[in-house]
Amino acid sequence: MSDKQTTTKKKGRPALSGKRKAQARREFLRTSVMAAGVIGFSLLGFLPVVQGTSLRLRPPGAVKTTEDEKDFLSSCIKCGQCVQVCPVEAIKLADLDEGFAVGTPYIDAREQACDFSCDGLQCVLACPTGSLNHDLNFPADTRMGFARLSRPGACLAIQGKGFKGQARGSEYQGLLRYDEIDRWNPIPVREHPYDLELCDLCVRQCPIEIRITQCAEKKEQASGEKLARVAEQIGNECPPVHAIALEEVAMPNGEMRMSPVIKAGCVGCGVCEMICPPEPPAIVIDIHKITDLA
């Protein structure tokens, strides 16, 4: 820019007085420092991205791999339309401490997981830029992450314990849809206490498992009709593979115990992490892994 300035000076304008020259030089310096400052600050946004601290559980359909969410960050226009349509308000927007990811949607599953109670993947439909990929049609198509039993010792089922009461206590704000109570409106988890002989909350509340059960029931009622018809009736494609089940598993000491086992159909929605009573939960979503059904 300094070259440009001097050439224009030489060409057209009369020579500047010493004072004006000094002023122009100061303005040029000021401008350079300001430009460097603003651009430098904007580039600080790189840090959280390269350090990986901006990696989060993203809404269904986010264009990313488990290790790289560059496409997601570049395609997201940071408008929050996905936030607005989510019936359980699972989606939040990242803040400036996440650098280039500022304004991008994420899900804190422990606070509020995506329970697919919108059925139609509303966030995907709302996304104006394809940052949440429109190829997704049904919850079972989602690949957000993969559940992992991170603290088996804390798992009530493994301990052979049941569960009675509010899954997350009386203060918990999270919502879930309970089809048998209200098909259309999610309700606070604290208003739906449980009384279980053996805790199976992660299996019982798994949206994929719930759909598989519904599909099976419908199929029974409408025996003879094709599976596609059943999907239509329910408004959701029947998930092809189970996501989680309670099975008898050999413990390290050889004892046989009931334990949640994560299956290939897990999409990483986070409901198991959300509903798990111990604090911290025994089961969490691993965002560095997704199911591979192929």
Place this chain on the structure above:
Amino acid sequence: MGYIVESLRQLAGAEPTRPEKEKITSRAQEVHTHKKQNPFTKAEFEAIYEEHGSGGTKWRNRRWATLILVNLLFVVSYYFDIQILEGALTASRFVGFHMADLNSALQVMLAYKHLVLNLVIGTVTVFIMWVLLGGRTFCSWVCPYHLISELTEKLHLLLVRKKLVKDHSFDRRVRSLFYLVFALLALVTGYTVFETISPTGILSRALIYGPGIALVWVGVVLLFEIFYSRRAWCRYVCPIGVTYGLVGTVSPLRVKYNVRDCHHEGDCRKVCLVPHVLSMTVKGRASNHDMDIGADCTRCGMCVDVCPTDSLNFVLGMNKKSKQ
């Protein structure tokens, strides 16, 4: 054509062109000569100020009302779930129709390098809208940062008057540099770098989805403007203004200047965010009897409000005829 070229030059940061003697129309020259031979007396100035008062607030009030209404509509739509204007200023849906901020859309397209139909629809809709409405009209009539900055500007001017701070100018060409650098950064890094620090996006999201630490950055920029340089972000940095300025070059909605009654006292330039667009209001600089203000103008109407002689007005349509 001359209008577009001159607008682009000024948008890029060049000083306004001084009209060559032979380019000044005879009608404008007549006015200049007349004024030279019959300079305004002090009494005339005083009389006109008496009549006009301290400047109107008509356009400012309309503009503030519009700006607040648009931003409130976003907030209310989400808060009461009435789905009139969903999303934020970067991208939204107005009763279901896609809208995308032109600069945000540009950044996303450069970074992502794919074109998604919904984004194209939203961008084209908004492009047409701002062509009709004046381009940088977005800045002063919609951008929430503009309003806050306008308010803190009053504080800055007060401090300058009291000689507590000094206003520092920057080279206006730096805005073009920012525009290129942020476009290149999006293209090369694949991240929408500018969106990270855009006070427009940050404020819009903060209003709708609640405040966050990103507001600290907006505060820093405001403090810089109060204590160091008047309206620095809008004047020297913001690429959004450049994008809409480019749109504005082909917009029929402009502010028009009529030289006949102008006293050249320069009140318009003192209130203006982009005073270079008003260079023709300097005595002897108008090359035409009627002139359109360039595309860097945000159509805020402050000059229209402040002008004691009614020489600046909004017009719709290319300015061919002169006011009688």
